Amino acid sequence: MQHQKTWTTVGIAAAVVAVAAIGVPLVTGATGSDAVPAAATHTPAATAAAVPSVPSVGAATLAALPEARYSAVVAGLLPVDHTVGSAEVFHLRTDAPLFGDDRQHPVARFASRDFLAQPTTVVGLRREGAWELVLTPARQELPSRASGHAAAQTAAWLPAAALEQVSTPTEHVVISTAAQTVSIVDASGKVVQRFAAGIGTADTPTPTGVTGYLEQRYVDPAQGTGDHPIQLTSLHSSASDEPYGGSDGGLIGLHWNAAASGAVSHGCVRLSAEAVAAVDALPLGTLVTVE
Template identity: 70%
Template sequence: TVPHRPVPPVRPTATPTPEVLLVQRSTLWTTVGGVAAAVAAAAIAVPLLTAGGPAPAAVTTHSAAAPSTPVPGVPHVDAAALAALPEAQYSAVVDGLLPWDRTTTAAHVFHLTADAPLFGDGRTAPVARFAKTDFLQQPTTVVGLRRQGPWELVLTPARRQLPSAAGAGGAAAQTAAWVPADLLTAVAAPTARVVVSTTEQSVSIVSASTGAVQQHFAAGVGTADTPTPTGVTGYLEERYADPSQGTGEHPIQLTSLHSSAADEPYGGHDGGLIGLHWNATTSGAVSHGCVRLSAEAVAALDALPLGTLVTVE
Protein backbone atom coordinates (compact mmCIF):
# COMPACT_ATOMS: atom_id res chain seq x y z
CA THR A 1 0.00 0.00 0.00
CA VAL A 2 1.31 3.42 -0.86
CA PRO A 3 0.50 6.06 1.74
CA HIS A 4 -0.71 9.43 0.58
CA ARG A 5 1.76 12.26 0.56
CA PRO A 6 1.56 14.23 3.81
CA VAL A 7 1.46 17.96 3.51
CA PRO A 8 2.92 19.66 6.55
CA PRO A 9 1.54 23.07 7.39
CA VAL A 10 3.60 25.95 6.14
CA ARG A 11 5.31 23.86 3.60
CA PRO A 12 6.45 24.97 0.20
CA THR A 13 6.10 22.87 -2.83
CA ALA A 14 7.66 19.57 -2.05
CA THR A 15 6.51 18.00 1.12
CA PRO A 16 7.93 15.07 2.88
CA THR A 17 5.51 12.38 3.03
CA PRO A 18 4.62 9.06 4.09
CA GLU A 19 4.55 6.89 6.66
CA VAL A 20 4.52 7.86 9.66
CA LEU A 21 4.59 11.03 8.98
CA LEU A 22 7.74 10.71 9.75
CA VAL A 23 8.87 11.99 6.87
CA GLN A 24 8.45 11.61 3.37
CA ARG A 25 6.33 9.27 1.73
CA SER A 26 8.57 6.63 0.80
CA THR A 27 11.09 7.25 3.19
CA LEU A 28 9.76 7.00 6.51
CA TRP A 29 7.91 3.94 6.62
CA THR A 30 5.62 2.96 9.29
CA THR A 31 2.09 1.78 9.27
CA VAL A 32 -0.26 4.25 10.74
CA GLY A 33 -3.88 3.63 11.53
CA GLY A 34 -5.38 2.00 8.50
CA VAL A 35 -3.14 3.98 6.24
CA ALA A 36 0.36 2.96 5.62
CA ALA A 37 2.54 5.82 6.49
CA ALA A 38 6.03 5.18 6.76
CA VAL A 39 9.23 6.17 7.94
CA ALA A 40 11.51 3.71 6.68
CA ALA A 41 14.60 2.66 7.75
CA ALA A 42 17.09 0.15 8.02
CA ALA A 43 20.56 0.95 8.08
CA ILE A 44 23.82 -0.64 7.56
CA ALA A 45 26.88 1.20 8.64
CA VAL A 46 29.13 2.31 5.85
CA PRO A 47 32.62 3.61 6.44
CA LEU A 48 33.08 7.30 6.96
CA LEU A 49 35.29 8.64 4.27
CA THR A 50 36.08 5.31 2.67
CA ALA A 51 34.14 2.42 1.24
CA GLY A 52 35.44 -0.31 3.46
CA GLY A 53 37.38 -1.25 6.55
CA PRO A 54 36.51 -1.60 10.21
CA ALA A 55 34.03 0.75 11.82
CA PRO A 56 35.79 3.80 13.27
CA ALA A 57 35.58 4.71 16.92
CA ALA A 58 32.85 7.01 18.15
CA VAL A 59 33.49 10.72 17.81
CA THR A 60 33.03 12.40 21.17
CA THR A 61 34.15 15.96 20.66
CA HIS A 62 33.95 18.77 18.13
CA SER A 63 37.67 19.23 17.67
CA ALA A 64 39.99 21.22 15.47
CA ALA A 65 42.87 18.76 15.47
CA ALA A 66 45.76 19.62 13.18
CA PRO A 67 45.49 17.64 9.91
CA SER A 68 48.39 15.44 8.82
CA THR A 69 48.24 16.96 5.32
CA PRO A 70 47.76 20.56 4.18
CA VAL A 71 44.16 21.78 4.33
CA PRO A 72 42.88 22.89 0.92
CA GLY A 73 41.54 26.38 0.50
CA VAL A 74 37.87 27.00 -0.31
CA PRO A 75 37.36 27.24 -4.09
CA HIS A 76 35.27 30.10 -5.43
CA VAL A 77 31.77 29.04 -6.49
CA ASP A 78 29.80 31.69 -8.36
CA ALA A 79 26.06 32.18 -7.94
CA ALA A 80 25.11 30.41 -11.17
CA ALA A 81 27.24 27.37 -10.41
CA LEU A 82 25.87 27.20 -6.87
CA ALA A 83 22.26 27.39 -8.05
CA ALA A 84 22.88 24.57 -10.54
CA LEU A 85 24.00 22.13 -7.84
CA PRO A 86 21.53 19.54 -6.48
CA GLU A 87 20.07 20.54 -3.12
CA ALA A 88 21.09 18.23 -0.30
CA GLN A 89 17.61 17.72 1.08
CA TYR A 90 15.84 14.67 2.48
CA SER A 91 14.86 13.18 -0.90
CA ALA A 92 18.14 13.77 -2.74
CA VAL A 93 20.77 11.19 -3.70
CA VAL A 94 24.20 12.79 -4.21
CA ASP A 95 27.09 10.49 -5.06
CA GLY A 96 29.82 12.86 -3.91
CA LEU A 97 28.67 13.02 -0.28
CA LEU A 98 30.64 11.15 2.37
CA PRO A 99 29.21 8.09 4.13
CA TRP A 100 29.06 8.61 7.91
CA ASP A 101 29.06 5.28 9.73
CA ARG A 102 29.83 6.20 13.29
CA THR A 103 28.18 7.41 16.45
CA THR A 104 28.73 10.92 17.73
CA THR A 105 28.10 12.33 21.19
CA ALA A 106 28.99 15.98 20.66
CA ALA A 107 28.45 18.48 17.86
CA HIS A 108 27.87 22.16 17.16
CA VAL A 109 24.66 23.49 15.63
CA PHE A 110 24.52 26.26 13.03
CA HIS A 111 22.28 28.15 10.64
CA LEU A 112 23.40 29.35 7.22
CA THR A 113 23.98 32.97 6.26
CA ALA A 114 23.34 32.05 2.59
CA ASP A 115 23.01 29.01 0.36
CA ALA A 116 26.25 27.06 0.80
CA PRO A 117 28.23 24.68 -1.43
CA LEU A 118 28.94 21.21 -0.05
CA PHE A 119 32.17 19.38 -0.90
CA GLY A 120 33.27 15.77 -0.80
CA ASP A 121 36.56 14.40 0.46
CA GLY A 122 38.84 16.15 -2.04
CA ARG A 123 37.21 19.57 -1.54
CA THR A 124 38.15 20.68 -5.05
CA ALA A 125 34.66 21.04 -6.54
CA PRO A 126 31.24 21.25 -4.90
CA VAL A 127 28.90 18.26 -5.20
CA ALA A 128 25.70 19.76 -3.73
CA ARG A 129 24.37 22.78 -1.90
CA PHE A 130 22.67 23.47 1.39
CA ALA A 131 19.76 25.88 0.98
CA LYS A 132 19.54 28.65 3.57
CA THR A 133 15.95 27.57 4.33
CA ASP A 134 14.55 24.04 4.46
CA PHE A 135 11.42 22.46 2.95
CA LEU A 136 9.24 24.19 5.55
CA GLN A 137 10.84 27.54 4.75
CA GLN A 138 12.54 27.57 8.15
CA PRO A 139 16.27 28.22 8.69
CA THR A 140 18.16 25.07 7.71
CA THR A 141 19.62 23.36 10.75
CA VAL A 142 23.26 22.35 10.20
CA VAL A 143 25.08 20.00 12.57
CA GLY A 144 28.86 20.43 12.61
CA LEU A 145 31.21 17.63 13.60
CA ARG A 146 34.70 19.03 13.16
CA ARG A 147 36.41 22.30 12.20
CA GLN A 148 39.46 22.11 9.93
CA GLY A 149 40.90 25.43 8.82
CA PRO A 150 38.25 27.26 6.75
CA TRP A 151 36.05 24.14 6.66
CA GLU A 152 33.41 22.48 8.84
CA LEU A 153 32.53 18.80 8.42
CA VAL A 154 28.73 18.61 8.71
CA LEU A 155 25.99 15.98 8.60
CA THR A 156 23.55 16.24 5.70
CA PRO A 157 19.91 15.14 5.27
CA ALA A 158 20.55 13.63 1.80
CA ARG A 159 21.54 10.14 0.73
CA ARG A 160 24.79 9.21 -0.95
CA GLN A 161 23.55 6.00 -2.55
CA LEU A 162 20.37 3.97 -2.81
CA PRO A 163 20.33 0.53 -1.17
CA SER A 164 19.49 -1.09 -4.52
CA ALA A 165 22.81 0.17 -5.90
CA ALA A 166 24.87 -0.57 -2.81
CA GLY A 167 24.92 -4.36 -2.95
CA ALA A 168 24.98 -6.68 0.04
CA GLY A 169 26.76 -4.14 2.23
CA GLY A 170 23.80 -1.79 2.21
CA ALA A 171 23.72 1.98 1.77
CA ALA A 172 24.93 4.55 4.29
CA ALA A 173 22.16 5.63 6.65
CA GLN A 174 23.81 9.03 7.17
CA THR A 175 26.04 11.28 5.08
CA ALA A 176 28.46 14.10 5.73
CA ALA A 177 30.13 16.85 3.68
CA TRP A 178 32.51 19.80 4.02
CA VAL A 179 31.08 23.32 4.00
CA PRO A 180 32.87 26.70 4.10
CA ALA A 181 32.83 27.68 7.77
CA ASP A 182 32.35 31.38 7.03
CA LEU A 183 28.80 30.65 5.83
CA LEU A 184 27.80 29.26 9.23
CA THR A 185 26.44 31.11 12.23
CA ALA A 186 26.32 29.28 15.54
CA VAL A 187 23.09 28.77 17.48
CA ALA A 188 22.63 27.47 21.02
CA ALA A 189 23.93 23.94 21.40
CA PRO A 190 21.42 21.28 22.53
CA THR A 191 21.84 20.24 26.15
CA ALA A 192 20.60 16.70 25.51
CA ARG A 193 20.78 13.99 22.86
CA VAL A 194 18.53 11.08 21.92
CA VAL A 195 19.56 7.43 22.10
CA VAL A 196 17.44 4.75 20.41
CA SER A 197 18.10 1.15 21.47
CA THR A 198 16.81 -1.40 18.98
CA THR A 199 17.62 -4.30 21.32
CA GLU A 200 15.86 -2.78 24.32
CA GLN A 201 13.20 -1.22 22.06
CA SER A 202 13.49 2.09 23.85
CA VAL A 203 14.24 5.77 23.39
CA SER A 204 16.19 7.74 25.98
CA ILE A 205 16.89 11.45 26.30
CA VAL A 206 20.30 11.81 27.91
CA SER A 207 22.35 14.77 29.10
CA ALA A 208 24.81 15.96 26.46
CA SER A 209 27.38 16.79 29.14
CA THR A 210 27.13 13.84 31.53
CA GLY A 211 25.35 11.12 29.59
CA ALA A 212 22.86 10.68 32.43
CA VAL A 213 19.44 9.44 31.34
CA GLN A 214 16.84 12.16 31.83
CA GLN A 215 13.79 10.42 30.32
CA HIS A 216 13.20 6.89 29.07
CA PHE A 217 10.38 5.52 26.90
CA ALA A 218 9.32 2.27 25.24
CA ALA A 219 9.53 2.22 21.45
CA GLY A 220 8.54 0.14 18.45
CA VAL A 221 11.40 -0.38 15.98
CA GLY A 222 12.03 -1.88 12.54
CA THR A 223 11.43 -5.48 11.61
CA ALA A 224 14.19 -7.89 10.57
CA ASP A 225 13.44 -7.16 6.90
CA THR A 226 13.20 -3.39 7.36
CA PRO A 227 15.53 -2.70 10.29
CA THR A 228 16.11 0.60 11.97
CA PRO A 229 19.73 1.56 11.17
CA THR A 230 22.16 0.98 14.03
CA GLY A 231 25.66 2.12 14.96
CA VAL A 232 25.07 5.57 13.50
CA THR A 233 24.18 9.11 14.58
CA GLY A 234 21.92 11.56 12.76
CA TYR A 235 20.01 14.57 14.04
CA LEU A 236 16.52 16.01 14.39
CA GLU A 237 16.11 17.74 11.04
CA GLU A 238 12.54 19.08 11.17
CA ARG A 239 9.12 18.44 12.70
CA TYR A 240 5.52 19.01 11.74
CA ALA A 241 2.05 17.67 12.47
CA ASP A 242 -0.02 16.03 9.75
CA PRO A 243 -3.09 14.10 11.03
CA SER A 244 -3.64 12.71 7.52
CA GLN A 245 -0.64 10.45 8.04
CA GLY A 246 -2.24 8.71 10.98
CA THR A 247 -0.12 10.27 13.68
CA GLY A 248 -2.87 12.49 14.99
CA GLU A 249 -1.91 15.90 16.32
CA HIS A 250 1.48 14.62 17.51
CA PRO A 251 4.37 16.24 15.58
CA ILE A 252 6.43 13.93 13.43
CA GLN A 253 10.10 14.17 14.39
CA LEU A 254 12.09 13.87 11.16
CA THR A 255 15.67 12.70 11.40
CA SER A 256 18.48 12.91 8.86
CA LEU A 257 18.83 9.11 8.85
CA HIS A 258 17.71 6.91 5.95
CA SER A 259 16.93 3.26 5.42
CA SER A 260 19.81 1.27 4.09
CA ALA A 261 17.64 -1.74 3.32
CA ALA A 262 15.19 -0.39 0.72
CA ASP A 263 14.98 2.55 -1.66
CA GLU A 264 11.34 3.57 -1.47
CA PRO A 265 9.26 0.85 0.15
CA TYR A 266 6.01 2.68 -0.55
CA GLY A 267 6.75 3.69 -4.10
CA GLY A 268 7.40 7.35 -3.35
CA HIS A 269 10.43 9.56 -3.85
CA ASP A 270 11.21 10.87 -0.39
CA GLY A 271 14.42 8.98 0.30
CA GLY A 272 13.40 6.37 2.87
CA LEU A 273 13.75 8.74 5.79
CA ILE A 274 13.58 7.47 9.33
CA GLY A 275 11.35 9.29 11.75
CA LEU A 276 10.29 9.17 15.37
CA HIS A 277 6.53 9.48 15.60
CA TRP A 278 3.37 8.58 17.46
CA ASN A 279 1.72 5.20 17.01
CA ALA A 280 -0.68 3.14 19.09
CA THR A 281 1.86 0.30 19.10
CA THR A 282 5.00 1.29 21.00
CA SER A 283 6.84 -2.00 21.39
CA GLY A 284 8.22 -4.81 19.28
CA ALA A 285 9.90 -5.06 15.89
CA VAL A 286 6.92 -3.64 14.03
CA SER A 287 7.91 -0.77 11.71
CA HIS A 288 9.57 -0.24 8.36
CA GLY A 289 12.51 1.39 10.12
CA CYS A 290 10.85 4.30 11.90
CA VAL A 291 10.61 4.51 15.66
CA ARG A 292 7.06 4.38 17.08
CA LEU A 293 6.39 6.25 20.31
CA SER A 294 3.70 7.18 22.81
CA ALA A 295 2.21 10.67 23.00
CA GLU A 296 4.30 11.37 26.11
CA ALA A 297 7.51 10.38 24.33
CA VAL A 298 6.71 12.48 21.26
CA ALA A 299 6.01 15.49 23.49
CA ALA A 300 9.40 15.04 25.18
CA LEU A 301 11.19 14.93 21.82
CA ASP A 302 9.20 17.88 20.57
CA ALA A 303 10.64 19.97 23.40
CA LEU A 304 14.20 19.36 22.12
CA PRO A 305 15.74 21.83 19.65
CA LEU A 306 16.36 20.91 16.04
CA GLY A 307 19.94 19.76 15.62
CA THR A 308 19.70 17.42 18.61
CA LEU A 309 21.76 14.31 17.90
CA VAL A 310 19.93 11.00 17.45
CA THR A 311 22.03 7.87 17.91
CA VAL A 312 20.66 4.41 17.10
CA GLU A 313 22.32 1.50 18.86
Protein backbone atom coordinates in the same frame (compact mmCIF):
# COMPACT_ATOMS: atom_id res chain seq x y z
CA MET B 1 9.77 7.72 6.89
CA GLN B 2 6.73 5.50 6.90
CA HIS B 3 4.27 7.93 5.41
CA GLN B 4 3.35 8.68 1.82
CA LYS B 5 2.89 11.90 -0.10
CA THR B 6 4.20 14.21 2.59
CA TRP B 7 7.34 15.71 1.22
CA THR B 8 6.34 16.59 -2.34
CA THR B 9 3.61 18.94 -1.17
CA VAL B 10 5.80 21.18 0.95
CA GLY B 11 7.25 24.27 -0.72
CA ILE B 12 10.88 25.29 -0.38
CA ALA B 13 11.80 28.92 0.10
CA ALA B 14 15.48 29.12 -0.74
CA ALA B 15 16.95 32.08 -2.55
CA VAL B 16 20.10 31.12 -4.41
CA VAL B 17 22.83 33.54 -3.39
CA ALA B 18 26.46 33.53 -4.41
CA VAL B 19 28.87 32.31 -1.78
CA ALA B 20 31.85 34.64 -1.74
CA ALA B 21 35.30 33.23 -2.13
CA ILE B 22 36.95 32.84 1.25
CA GLY B 23 40.67 33.50 1.18
CA VAL B 24 42.46 31.77 4.03
CA PRO B 25 46.11 30.99 4.65
CA LEU B 26 47.13 27.37 4.67
CA VAL B 27 47.09 26.09 8.22
CA THR B 28 48.16 22.90 9.88
CA GLY B 29 45.35 20.42 10.47
CA ALA B 30 43.91 17.03 9.66
CA THR B 31 42.91 16.49 6.06
CA GLY B 32 39.79 14.69 4.90
CA SER B 33 39.68 10.96 4.21
CA ASP B 34 37.21 8.45 2.78
CA ALA B 35 36.07 7.57 6.29
CA VAL B 36 34.40 10.39 8.21
CA PRO B 37 36.22 10.65 11.57
CA ALA B 38 34.28 9.32 14.55
CA ALA B 39 35.66 11.90 16.97
CA ALA B 40 33.69 15.15 17.08
CA THR B 41 35.82 18.13 17.94
CA HIS B 42 36.17 21.71 16.84
CA THR B 43 39.88 21.82 17.58
CA PRO B 44 41.96 20.95 14.47
CA ALA B 45 44.27 17.99 14.90
CA ALA B 46 47.92 18.77 14.28
CA THR B 47 49.40 16.88 11.32
CA ALA B 48 52.00 17.60 8.69
CA ALA B 49 49.37 18.08 6.00
CA ALA B 50 47.80 21.44 5.21
CA VAL B 51 44.07 22.11 5.15
CA PRO B 52 43.02 23.12 1.62
CA SER B 53 41.72 26.64 1.09
CA VAL B 54 38.08 27.19 0.14
CA PRO B 55 37.61 27.61 -3.62
CA SER B 56 35.38 30.27 -5.11
CA VAL B 57 31.92 29.08 -6.18
CA GLY B 58 29.95 31.41 -8.42
CA ALA B 59 26.20 32.02 -8.23
CA ALA B 60 25.42 30.08 -11.41
CA THR B 61 27.49 27.10 -10.31
CA LEU B 62 25.87 27.12 -6.88
CA ALA B 63 22.36 27.29 -8.33
CA ALA B 64 23.06 24.33 -10.62
CA LEU B 65 24.14 22.05 -7.78
CA PRO B 66 21.61 19.49 -6.44
CA GLU B 67 20.10 20.49 -3.11
CA ALA B 68 21.08 18.19 -0.24
CA ARG B 69 17.55 17.58 1.02
CA TYR B 70 15.84 14.52 2.52
CA SER B 71 14.88 12.99 -0.85
CA ALA B 72 18.14 13.67 -2.71
CA VAL B 73 20.82 11.13 -3.63
CA VAL B 74 24.26 12.72 -4.08
CA ALA B 75 27.11 10.33 -4.84
CA GLY B 76 29.79 12.81 -3.79
CA LEU B 77 28.67 13.00 -0.16
CA LEU B 78 30.64 11.19 2.53
CA PRO B 79 28.96 8.12 4.08
CA VAL B 80 28.75 8.05 7.87
CA ASP B 81 28.81 4.58 9.38
CA HIS B 82 29.46 5.24 13.05
CA THR B 83 28.01 7.01 16.05
CA VAL B 84 28.88 10.58 17.04
CA GLY B 85 29.39 11.82 20.58
CA SER B 86 29.11 15.59 20.22
CA ALA B 87 28.42 18.31 17.68
CA GLU B 88 27.55 21.98 17.30
CA VAL B 89 24.46 23.49 15.68
CA PHE B 90 24.32 26.27 13.11
CA HIS B 91 22.07 28.11 10.67
CA LEU B 92 23.21 29.25 7.23
CA ARG B 93 23.83 32.90 6.38
CA THR B 94 23.16 32.03 2.73
CA ASP B 95 22.93 29.00 0.46
CA ALA B 96 26.27 27.22 0.65
CA PRO B 97 28.18 24.64 -1.41
CA LEU B 98 28.96 21.21 -0.01
CA PHE B 99 32.18 19.41 -0.88
CA GLY B 100 33.34 15.83 -0.80
CA ASP B 101 36.68 14.53 0.36
CA ASP B 102 38.84 16.61 -2.01
CA ARG B 103 37.25 19.93 -0.87
CA GLN B 104 37.88 21.35 -4.33
CA HIS B 105 34.80 20.46 -6.36
CA PRO B 106 31.32 21.14 -4.91
CA VAL B 107 28.92 18.20 -5.09
CA ALA B 108 25.72 19.73 -3.68
CA ARG B 109 24.35 22.80 -1.92
CA PHE B 110 22.68 23.43 1.40
CA ALA B 111 19.70 25.78 1.06
CA SER B 112 19.50 28.42 3.78
CA ARG B 113 15.79 27.57 4.20
CA ASP B 114 14.45 24.03 4.53
CA PHE B 115 11.33 22.41 3.02
CA LEU B 116 9.14 24.16 5.61
CA ALA B 117 10.67 27.54 4.70
CA GLN B 118 12.38 27.61 8.10
CA PRO B 119 16.11 28.23 8.70
CA THR B 120 17.97 25.06 7.80
CA THR B 121 19.44 23.30 10.81
CA VAL B 122 23.09 22.38 10.22
CA VAL B 123 24.96 20.04 12.56
CA GLY B 124 28.72 20.43 12.54
CA LEU B 125 31.10 17.69 13.63
CA ARG B 126 34.53 19.27 13.27
CA ARG B 127 36.21 22.55 12.30
CA GLU B 128 39.36 22.45 10.16
CA GLY B 129 40.67 25.86 9.17
CA ALA B 130 37.98 27.55 7.06
CA TRP B 131 35.96 24.31 6.81
CA GLU B 132 33.26 22.60 8.89
CA LEU B 133 32.43 18.91 8.51
CA VAL B 134 28.61 18.78 8.66
CA LEU B 135 25.92 16.11 8.61
CA THR B 136 23.42 16.30 5.74
CA PRO B 137 19.83 15.05 5.32
CA ALA B 138 20.53 13.58 1.85
CA ARG B 139 21.58 10.08 0.82
CA GLN B 140 24.91 9.09 -0.69
CA GLU B 141 23.60 5.92 -2.35
CA LEU B 142 20.36 3.98 -2.60
CA PRO B 143 20.25 0.52 -0.99
CA SER B 144 19.17 -0.99 -4.32
CA ARG B 145 22.45 0.20 -5.81
CA ALA B 146 24.53 -0.90 -2.83
CA SER B 147 23.74 -4.62 -2.65
CA GLY B 148 20.85 -4.00 -0.26
CA HIS B 149 22.70 -1.78 2.23
CA ALA B 150 23.56 1.91 2.10
CA ALA B 151 24.77 4.50 4.58
CA ALA B 152 21.93 5.78 6.75
CA GLN B 153 23.67 9.14 7.29
CA THR B 154 25.93 11.37 5.19
CA ALA B 155 28.34 14.24 5.76
CA ALA B 156 30.12 16.89 3.68
CA TRP B 157 32.58 19.76 4.02
CA LEU B 158 31.08 23.26 4.06
CA PRO B 159 32.76 26.71 4.14
CA ALA B 160 32.59 27.78 7.78
CA ALA B 161 32.06 31.42 6.84
CA ALA B 162 28.54 30.51 5.68
CA LEU B 163 27.59 29.33 9.17
CA GLU B 164 26.01 31.21 12.04
CA GLN B 165 26.16 29.36 15.34
CA VAL B 166 23.01 28.87 17.40
CA SER B 167 22.46 27.25 20.77
CA THR B 168 23.76 23.69 20.82
CA PRO B 169 21.52 21.08 22.53
CA THR B 170 22.68 19.72 25.87
CA GLU B 171 20.81 16.42 25.54
CA HIS B 172 20.65 13.74 22.88
CA VAL B 173 18.39 10.86 21.88
CA VAL B 174 19.47 7.21 22.02
CA ILE B 175 17.33 4.58 20.30
CA SER B 176 18.01 0.98 21.36
CA THR B 177 16.68 -1.51 18.83
CA ALA B 178 17.63 -4.41 21.11
CA ALA B 179 15.72 -3.04 24.13
CA GLN B 180 13.12 -1.34 21.93
CA THR B 181 13.42 1.92 23.83
CA VAL B 182 14.03 5.61 23.21
CA SER B 183 16.04 7.47 25.83
CA ILE B 184 16.81 11.15 26.34
CA VAL B 185 20.34 11.39 27.72
CA ASP B 186 22.06 14.45 29.20
CA ALA B 187 25.65 15.62 28.61
CA SER B 188 26.97 13.53 31.50
CA GLY B 189 25.50 10.34 30.04
CA LYS B 190 22.62 10.15 32.52
CA VAL B 191 19.30 8.90 31.18
CA VAL B 192 16.77 11.63 31.88
CA GLN B 193 13.74 9.88 30.37
CA ARG B 194 13.18 6.47 28.77
CA PHE B 195 10.20 5.20 26.80
CA ALA B 196 9.13 2.01 25.05
CA ALA B 197 9.33 2.19 21.26
CA GLY B 198 8.24 0.31 18.18
CA ILE B 199 11.09 -0.34 15.73
CA GLY B 200 11.50 -1.73 12.21
CA THR B 201 10.75 -5.30 11.26
CA ALA B 202 13.39 -7.76 10.08
CA ASP B 203 12.51 -6.92 6.46
CA THR B 204 12.47 -3.14 7.00
CA PRO B 205 14.88 -2.61 9.91
CA THR B 206 15.68 0.61 11.67
CA PRO B 207 19.34 1.41 10.80
CA THR B 208 21.77 0.88 13.68
CA GLY B 209 25.29 1.93 14.65
CA VAL B 210 24.86 5.47 13.35
CA THR B 211 24.03 9.01 14.51
CA GLY B 212 21.81 11.55 12.78
CA TYR B 213 19.95 14.58 14.11
CA LEU B 214 16.47 16.03 14.52
CA GLU B 215 16.02 17.81 11.22
CA GLN B 216 12.48 19.20 11.44
CA ARG B 217 9.03 18.53 12.90
CA TYR B 218 5.44 19.18 11.92
CA VAL B 219 1.87 17.97 12.47
CA ASP B 220 -0.02 16.10 9.73
CA PRO B 221 -3.10 14.11 10.86
CA ALA B 222 -3.42 12.72 7.33
CA GLN B 223 -0.46 10.47 8.06
CA GLY B 224 -2.25 8.72 10.91
CA THR B 225 -0.20 10.40 13.62
CA GLY B 226 -3.04 12.51 15.00
CA ASP B 227 -2.10 15.91 16.39
CA HIS B 228 1.28 14.64 17.62
CA PRO B 229 4.23 16.30 15.85
CA ILE B 230 6.21 14.01 13.57
CA GLN B 231 9.90 14.20 14.50
CA LEU B 232 12.00 13.95 11.34
CA THR B 233 15.59 12.79 11.54
CA SER B 234 18.36 13.02 8.95
CA LEU B 235 18.65 9.22 8.91
CA HIS B 236 17.45 7.00 6.07
CA SER B 237 16.64 3.33 5.64
CA SER B 238 19.78 1.32 4.93
CA ALA B 239 17.90 -1.65 3.56
CA SER B 240 15.23 -0.25 1.24
CA ASP B 241 14.90 2.70 -1.13
CA GLU B 242 11.30 3.43 -0.11
CA PRO B 243 10.15 1.08 2.68
CA TYR B 244 6.67 2.61 2.75
CA GLY B 245 6.38 3.64 -0.89
CA GLY B 246 5.92 7.28 -1.79
CA SER B 247 8.84 9.63 -2.38
CA ASP B 248 10.27 10.55 1.01
CA GLY B 249 13.64 8.92 0.42
CA GLY B 250 13.20 6.25 3.10
CA LEU B 251 13.45 8.92 5.78
CA ILE B 252 13.42 7.73 9.40
CA GLY B 253 11.09 9.56 11.75
CA LEU B 254 10.00 9.32 15.38
CA HIS B 255 6.23 9.57 15.56
CA TRP B 256 3.11 8.60 17.44
CA ASN B 257 1.40 5.29 16.77
CA ALA B 258 -1.05 3.24 18.81
CA ALA B 259 1.28 0.23 18.39
CA ALA B 260 4.37 1.70 20.04
CA SER B 261 6.23 -1.50 20.94
CA GLY B 262 7.78 -4.45 19.19
CA ALA B 263 9.29 -4.85 15.71
CA VAL B 264 6.33 -3.37 13.88
CA SER B 265 7.41 -0.48 11.63
CA HIS B 266 8.86 0.10 8.17
CA GLY B 267 12.01 1.50 9.82
CA CYS B 268 10.60 4.48 11.68
CA VAL B 269 10.39 4.60 15.47
CA ARG B 270 6.88 4.52 16.91
CA LEU B 271 6.25 6.28 20.21
CA SER B 272 3.51 6.95 22.73
CA ALA B 273 2.04 10.43 23.08
CA GLU B 274 4.16 11.04 26.18
CA ALA B 275 7.35 10.04 24.37
CA VAL B 276 6.58 12.20 21.34
CA ALA B 277 6.02 15.18 23.63
CA ALA B 278 9.39 14.59 25.30
CA VAL B 279 11.24 14.46 21.97
CA ASP B 280 9.26 17.43 20.68
CA ALA B 281 10.61 19.51 23.58
CA LEU B 282 14.18 19.01 22.33
CA PRO B 283 15.66 21.60 19.95
CA LEU B 284 16.28 20.87 16.29
CA GLY B 285 19.83 19.71 15.75
CA THR B 286 19.65 17.30 18.71
CA LEU B 287 21.75 14.22 17.94
CA VAL B 288 19.89 10.93 17.46
CA THR B 289 21.94 7.75 17.87
CA VAL B 290 20.56 4.33 16.96
CA GLU B 291 22.15 1.33 18.64
